[in-house]
Amino acid sequence: METRQKSYETEVLVLGSSAAGCGAAIAARRAGAEVLLADKGKLESSGCLGGGNDHFMAVLDEVEHDGLEDLYGYYATPVSGLTRDHVRNFYDAMKPCIKILEDAGVELMRTPDGSYMRSVGFGQPGPWWIHINHGYNVKPLLAKYIKGLGVKPLDHFMITHLLKDGNRIAGCMGFDVLKGDFITVRCKTAVLCMGLTAQRVSNNSSHKPFNQWFSPFVTGSQIMLPLEAGASVLNLDISDMATMLPKGWGAPGMNGINNMGGHELNARGERFMGKYDPMLENGLRRNQVMGTFQETLEGYGPPFFMDMTHFTTEDARHLQYDLMPGDKETYLEYCEARKIDFTKTPLEVEVGERMIGGIVRSDATQETDVENLFNGNIIHSFSGAMCLGYAAGGFAARKAAEVEMPSLPEDMVERRRAEIYAPLENGGKGSVSWNVFEDGIRQVMDYYVGYQRTEGSMEQALKSFETLAAYVPRIAASTVRELMRSHESMELFRLCRCYVQACMQRKESGRAMYRRADYPELDPALAKCLVTSLDESGNPVFRWND
Numbered sequence: 001m002e003t004r005q006k007s008y009e010t011e012v013l014v015l016g017s018s019a020a021g022c023g024a025a026i027a028a029r030r031a032g033a034e035v036l037l038a039d040k041g042k043l044e045s046s047g048c049l050g051g052g053n054d055h056f057m058a059v060l061d062e063v064e065h066d067g068l069e070d071l072y073g074y075y076a077t078p079v080s081g082l083t084r085d086h087v088r089n090f091y092d093a094m095k096p097c098i099k100i101l102e103d104a105g106v107e108l109m110r111t112p113d114g115s116y117m118r119s120v121g122f123g124q125p126g127p128w129w130i131h132i133n134h135g136y137n138v139k140p141l142l143a144k145y146i147k148g149l150g151v152k153p154l155d156h157f158m159i160t161h162l163l164k165d166g167n168r169i170a171g172c173m174g175f176d177v178l179k180g181d182f183i184t185v186r187c188k189t190a191v192l193c194m195g196l197t198a199q200r201v202s203n204n205s206s207h208k209p210f211n212q213w214f215s216p217f218v219t220g221s222q223i224m225l226p227l228e229a230g231a232s233v234l235n236l237d238i239s240d241m242a243t244m245l246p247k248g249w250g251a252p253g254m255n256g257i258n259n260m261g262g263h264e265l266n267a268r269g270e271r272f273m274g275k276y277d278p279m280l281e282n283g284l285r286r287n288q289v290m291g292t293f294q295e296t297l298e299g300y301g302p303p304f305f306m307d308m309t310h311f312t313t314e315d316a317r318h319l320q321y322d323l324m325p326g327d328k329e330t331y332l333e334y335c336e337a338r339k340i341d342f343t344k345t346p347l348e349v350e351v352g353e354r355m356i357g358g359i360v361r362s363d364a365t366q367e368t369d370v371e372n373l374f375n376g377n378i379i380h381s382f383s384g385a386m387c388l389g390y391a392a393g394g395f396a397a398r399k400a401a402e403v404e405m406p407s408l409p410e411d412m413v414e415r416r417r418a419e420i421y422a423p424l425e426n427g428g429k430g431s432v433s434w435n436v437f438e439d440g441i442r443q444v445m446d447y448y449v450g451y452q453r454t455e456g457s458m459e460q461a462l463k464s465f466e467t468l469a470a471y472v473p474r475i476a477a478s479t480v481r482e483l484m485r486s487h488e489s490m491e492l493f494r495l496c497r498c499y500v501q502a503c504m505q506r507k508e509s510g511r512a513m514y515r516r517a518d519y520p521e522l523d524p525a526l527a528k529c530l531v532t533s534l535d536e537s538g539n540p541v542f543r544w545n546d
């Protein structure tokens, strides 16, 4: 394929334009830097935030359990991978980010006395979740605000590699997912904001990988690209996430339901969560998922239900008609089709598919092991992403003011350029399409590396991956869109291989969103983070960070 080359240069390059990327771009621009905000999607709708968010988490120092010490207690635990510095950065950015949202026109809901309408969730000690009205407007409003600041968006840019000059970040490369143009960007500093949670690694009961609850557009760039550039990743083995889903509905819906006091019932009509978490449904999400999984193993479901029939009519109405559609506007059509009415009947739910995460290791200024490469993706959630992106953007801008523009490694760029477009040259006998290949990854992950697994099942997964590896050079794309999907599936594959090997290091259960049947107990000696990096051949190497 004949491709045009486009080259850009900027002081601060923000990789990913969802919540973290928006926070980073705003802070960097406000600090006076020239900022390019790159994403394979479009700024107005990219990322999870583009799907609409209905809560923003913040401590406000207004009521009990509402301050920095409470944040430290919740987040800076030995195995979280977060330092107190990161939590402090999160805290410092909360109020500025709330102001940005309100200045942009986002409707944070207030009670009649003028304070924010907030609720408790996720086992947190205080009412940290501010309700948002019309959550699907957040992204377009932020996009307008960001453009108004003079940030330059670079939409539809699939980033395939980070580029370095020595051990310094020098930029990135990839292609335009609509036109196929080859793109390079040179920068003084860069901020990683490509999403903490890689999805499409496993299926829910619909067996449609894009019908899922979170981020089908995140396939591991945030982990694999920095790893391949020499950074390290924490907690690849235990950062899995999953949630309960309204049955057959591929979007998260549990925040509001759990926060407002929904009761989960098993097939026998028992409210069982007390067995798994002292805060029941409002405890850790991991406990709800693993608790429901355990009930399934014991034969007490499916079906499972969330019961809101004890709510006041006003609360049930607010939940069903204000909060739930904030996640996805079509929610009310789903309710109508299934005759769902929170005031009258429990809502059927299921354990959804899993996703894989990991935190790129960074210091107090969120600079990673690669010089001038900062990390904005450290804490999940809208505010975790936006605030730590905001902090990273500020640090990146200040560093950019001190350093020279690096050189791009031109020989590597040319070599990689041919590799990037290779799937377009494949086809015919022996070739395989990205979706067939990717389906193979999920089959391995679901069968051998599911909610319950053993050393033997993971060894078998790695053997199956060996078979799949032979197909990588044969993945064929006939359009630029398929080229994007091909790169996503290859990245997903590299991620899953690293992930399984990382999970094999942790010989215990209870810290992750899965159970090792061969090591069913929590091992207190393993209250530490696994650090993953790659050796010169690209194979993962592991060590423990005490």
Ligand SMILES: Cc1cc2nc3c(=O)[nH]c(=O)nc-3n(C[C@H](O)[C@H](O)[C@H](O)COP(=O)(O)OP(=O)(O)OC[C@H]3O[C@@H](n4cnc5c(N)ncnc54)[C@H](O)[C@@H]3O)c2cc1C
Pocket (backbone or CB within 6 Å): 015, 016, 017, 018, 019, 020, 021, 038, 039, 040, 041, 046, 047, 048, 049, 051, 052, 053, 054, 055, 056, 057, 157, 158, 159, 160, 193, 194, 195, 196, 197, 213, 214, 215, 217, 218, 219, 221, 222, 251, 252, 255, 327, 328, 377, 380, 381, 382, 383, 385
């Ligand atoms: C429907 C929905 C509702 C939610 N509701 C809430 C809520 O109410 N409150 C809350 O706190 N949280 C909520 N969340 C979670 C919250 O939205 C996310 O945690 C947060 O937005 C994550 O932002 P992020 O910037 O880390 O990355 P993501 O949103 O995961 O975005 C990553 C971005 O990087 C881009 N990208 C990835 N790889 C590449 C690549 N190789 N090249 C180019 N671009 C790339 C993607 O296109 C994407 O735009 C919700 C999530 C969803 C899906």
